Amino acid sequence: MTQNALLVLGSISLVCVVTILISVHGLRRSRTTRDFYVASRRVPPWMNASAIAGEYLSAASFLGVAGLIMAFGTHGLWFPVGYTAGFLSLLVFVAAPLRRSGAYTIPDLMSLRLPSRTLRRLTALLVVFTGWLYIIPQLHGAAIALSATTGLPGWLGPAIVILVVLPTVVSGGMRSVTIAQAVQYWFKLSALLVPTMFILLRVGAGEADFIPDLANAFETELVIETHVSTYRTISLVAALMLGTLGLSHVLVRFYTNPDGPSARRTTVLLLGLLAGFYSLPIILGVVARAVLPELAASASTDTALLRLPDAIFTGVVGDLLTALVAGGAFAAFLSTASGLVVSISGVVSQEFFGGTVRGFRIGAILAMVLPILAAYITTGLALAGAVAMVFTFTASCLAPIVLLAIWWRGLTVHGAITGMITGAVVSLGALIAGQLLELEGFTATVLQYPALWSVPLVLAVTMLVSALGAQRPPAHTEAVLARLHLPEQVTEPAQKY
Amino acid sequence: MSDPRYLDDEDFELDLIRDPPPAAQVPDTLRAMRARRVQVDMPSGLPSVQEVLHNPADTAARTQPSARAVRRLMRIQLQLAVSLMASFFGLVVVVNLAFHFSPALAGVPLLGVPLEWLFPSVLVIPLLMLLGWFYVRRATVHEHQLAAELTDQTPEGP
Numbered sequence: 266m267t268q269n270a271l272l273v274l275g276s277i278s279l280v281c282v283v284t285i286l287i288s289v290h291g292l293r294r295s296r297t298t299r300d301f302y303v304a305s306r307r308v309p310p311w312m313n314a315s316a317i318a319g320e321y322l323s324a325a326s327f328l329g330v331a332g333l334i335m336a337f338g339t340h341g342l343w344f345p346v347g348y349t350a351g352f353l354s355l356l357v358f359v360a361a362p363l364r365r366s367g368a369y370t371i372p373d374l375m376s377l378r379l380p381s382r383t384l385r386r387l388t389a390l391l392v393v394f395t396g397w398l399y400i401i402p403q404l405h406g407a408a409i410a411l412s413a414t415t416g417l418p419g420w421l422g423p424a425i426v427i428l429v430v431l432p433t434v435v436s437g438g439m440r441s442v443t444i445a446q447a448v449q450y451w452f453k454l455s456a457l458l459v460p461t462m463f464i465l466l467r468v469g470a471g472e473a474d475f476i477p478d479l480a481n482a483f484e485t486e487l488v489i490e491t492h493v494s495t496y497r498t499i500s501l502v503a504a505l506m507l508g509t510l511g512l513s514h515v516l517v518r519f520y521t522n523p524d525g526p527s528a529r530r531t532t533v534l535l536l537g538l539l540a541g542f543y544s545l546p547i548i549l550g551v552v553a554r555a556v557l558p559e560l561a562a563s564a565s566t567d568t569a570l571l572r573l574p575d576a577i578f579t580g581v582v583g584d585l586l587t588a589l590v591a592g593g594a595f596a597a598f599l600s601t602a603s604g605l606v607v608s609i610s611g612v613v614s615q616e617f618f619g620g621t622v623r624g625f626r627i628g629a630i631l632a633m634v635l636p637i638l639a640a641y642i643t644t645g646l647a648l649a650g651a652v653a654m655v656f657t658f659t660a661s662c663l664a665p666i667v668l669l670a671i672w673w674r675g676l677t678v679h680g681a682i683t684g685m686i687t688g689a690v691v692s693l694g695a696l697i698a699g700q701l702l703e704l705e706g707f708t709a710t711v712l713q714y715p716a717l718w719s720v721p722l723v724l725a726v727t728m729l730v731s732a733l734g735a736q737r738p739p740a741h742t743e744a745v746l747a748r749l750h751l752p753e754q755v756t757e758p759a760q761k762y
Numbered sequence: 763m764s765d766p767r768y769l770d771d772e773d774f775e776l777d778l779i780r781d782p783p784p785a786a787q788v789p790d791t792l793r794a795m796r797a798r799r800v801q802v803d804m805p806s807g808l809p810s811v812q813e814v815l816h817n818p819a820d821t822a823a824r825t826q827p828s829a830r831a832v833r834r835l836m837r838i839q840l841q842l843a844v845s846l847m848a849s850f851f852g853l854v855v856v857v858n859l860a861f862h863f864s865p866a867l868a869g870v871p872l873l874g875v876p877l878e879w880l881f882p883s884v885l886v887i888p889l890l891m892l893l894g895w896f897y898v899r900r901a902t903v904h905e906h907q908l909a910a911e912l913t914d915q916t917p918e919g920p
Contacts, residue, residue: 338879339861339878339879339882342879342882342883343854343882345882345883345887346854346882346886346887346890349887349890350850350890352894353846353847353850353890353893353894353897354847356894356897356898357842357843357846357847357897357901358843358847361901494862495858495859495861495862498858499854499855499858502851502854503851506847506851526902529897529898529901529902530898532894533891533894533895533898536890536891536894537891540887540888540890540891543887544883544887547883551879672836672840743829743832746832746836747829747832750832750835750836750839751832751835751908752905752906752908752909754905754906754909755905755908755909755912
């Protein structure tokens with residue numbers, strides 16, 4: 266085994282060990298009742314924002330964005346825009362009302378607003394399914410990262426992720442540990458910041474014959490595009506902007522804010538943290554375009570970040586930087602996967618096992634096993650592309666209903682159920698058809714990026730069925746909406762924060 | 763902080779997790795109660811809507827905001843949210859269409875970087891942060907206005 270591979274393995278094991286240690290530490294700390302119940306309401310906004318960012322920045326953001334910028338140029342640049350804009354829509358539509366509702370999951374929110382067992386079950390199924398879809402790219406990323414840096418067989422990467430995530434989640438450790446996710450954010454940031462500094466210094470002040478022609482990076486068309494890209498970019502941004510509203514593992518974190526205003530402050534801080542992080546893969550992606558143009562043709566653009574340090578530095582510096590990036594990538598897989606597993610198993614346990622701990626553990630195991638199977642069937646999708654599909658799915662089936670539930674008093678159970686089913690069927694159908702059918706040109710793009718038409722369709726279907734159907738909105742609608750929207754100083758005047 | 767009445771916050775632990783005293787020291791009355799100890803589980807069912815809405819601050823003396831006030835608040839907050847998101851998304855659409863129909867515009871170099879590259883990578887994300895900051899300011903003002911109107915209506919208690 267080469268020195269490079271050993272360094273990478275060392276860095277990955279360090280990340281895994283630190284993750285486990287923080288979880289165990291958190292598990293011990295949250296033994297007291299006070300920690301369990303009160304600490305969750307005393308998390309300061311900056312800590313909470315770091316935790317949400319730590320959970321949110323997945324394989325797609327860490328490895329995928331730079332890869333897409335390298336392959337598709339400006340189209341790839343809109344991914345970070347969409348991922349960040351998702352939190353703006355979360356801020357303006359959902360953050361404060363969700364916190365005030367006291368709902369812990371999306372099914373909780375739905376059943377507070379519309380009491381119906383069927384709707385609750387359907388929402389839970391969609392949330393669990395979304396989580397499964399979202400774990401698949403994380404496991405893919407682990408396989409790619411490990412085999413690209415060490416040459417070890419690909420299955421070992423997902424195996425490491427599972428071996429770390431399952432025990433920590435099953436023991437309950439991740440449940441209350443906001444700090445573990447928060448640390449992961451700062452670690453991921455440094456794992457890209459340090460290589461970026463080194464690379465920029467080298468590129469900026471290096472020997473004259475080494476400096477790659479950066480101006481060339483903006484011009485070269487690395488992948489020949491056949492279809493109309495303007496529709497694609499706009500539809501992608503729409504999907505990413507709304508998809509965040511349906512991500513259960515992100516929404517859960519808003520519960521740990523003390524009140525509505527602090528939920529808003531958390532989200533504004535979060536916009537800053539995400540902006541800070543995304544500037545790094547953008548810079549690295551542009552550099553990779555200039556330095557590694559041959560990689561774009563090889564269809565393994567997700568490994569661009571992992572290969573970049575060795576392409577620019579020789580010897581031990583390159584190896585150390587590669588190891589750092591690989592460690593950061595594993596931090597991304599671990600934090601997102603454990604956040605997803607916690608949220609999936611919480612829903613599975615509450616819906617199908619009466620809320621028992623045993624149900625939670627079964628849910629956790631299911632949450633990892635099914636995506637592994639799927640990960641071996643579906644291969645070859647770019648990481649950021651796969652995650653964009655998950656966002657398209659939630660933007661179509663969950664986000665419109667969540668928006669209407671918070672803002673529209675006319676929503677009925679029938680309307681919500683019809684809307685969810687329409688969104689799920691239409692978006693999945695379009696995505697699958699777009700992948701499987703050998704279509705060319707605009708039709709293929711419209712099917713592969715359906716958000717621009719599927720979201721308005723679902724909004725229209727839900728509102729029409731609610732307004733024209735025989736069913737009336739529930740009697741307590743006014744009271745529930747007052748609870749969601751009235752500020753705390755009106756509803757809880759005695760409480761001081 | 764040596765006064766034992768003022769426990770340091772970090773050292774505070776509930777009695778529940780202390781080891782119980784040896785059985786011999788426990789009086790019979792307490793031992794009888796121990797036998798009826800109940801196991802506490804995570805709630806298996808959901809709280810009902812009435813339970814969630816129940817608010818300990820609700821007393822007869824407080825005027826709850828009228829349904830009209832709630833509607834008005836929701837409407838202005840929604841107007842603010844929709845107009846912010848629509849203008850942001852509108853900007854994305856307009857800029858992309860402009861780049862599509864005018865490659866010359868897309869290629870305009872700014873600081874050595876073509877506009878097509880500079881816009882999404884450097885200009886958009888600060889704009890998002892600005893919009894977020896602006897939203898929080900406006901939304902909080904709306905809520906304070908509602909609260910102020912309500913306190914004006916509420917007669918001060920004795």
